[in-house]
Amino acid sequence: MSNYTDRLGNRLNALLEKNYDAEKGYKKAAANAKHIGLKNFFNKKAQERYDFGHELKTEIKAFGQPVENEGSLTGTAHRAWMDVIAALSTDNDESMLEEAIRGEKAAIAEYEEVIEEIGLPLNTKNMLYNQKSHIEKELSTIKRLEDLK
Secondary structure, X not given: OHHHHHHHHHHHHHHHHHHHHHHHHHHHHXXXXXXXXXXXHHHHHHHHHHHHHHHHHHHHHHOOOOOOOOOOHHHHHHHHHHHHHHHHOOOHHHHHHHHHHHXXXXXXXXXXXXXXXXXXXXXXXXXXXXXXXXXXXXXXXXHHHHHHO
């Protein structure tokens, strides 16, 4: 059982790390956005990912696994890239929306991979499915916002 819970803990910690990265990325996008509506939207998304992180932490702890509280080096590099885009782009808001779309698509793929794990407990699977569904719904909102630009 230990190998299973270790593997599950690692997978959930990887999702937690991605949510930390997304939260920080959305905060960075909010700081760089010019349009107040986009600032508010990005701040809302940052809070959503913060909330997802807490749900994941609770689940990780329920399996007796350690919680890893750091973001990734990839996420740090991505946020630095967002700063470069903000500095060089003539349409900063559109660039931030494009980066948000790219990040959300990657998050959906990672959630799908974990959800398809064999033997995933039903409550864990449902939590992950609900988070993924919310990300998918919000992805269509981001795409609509991009179309308005």
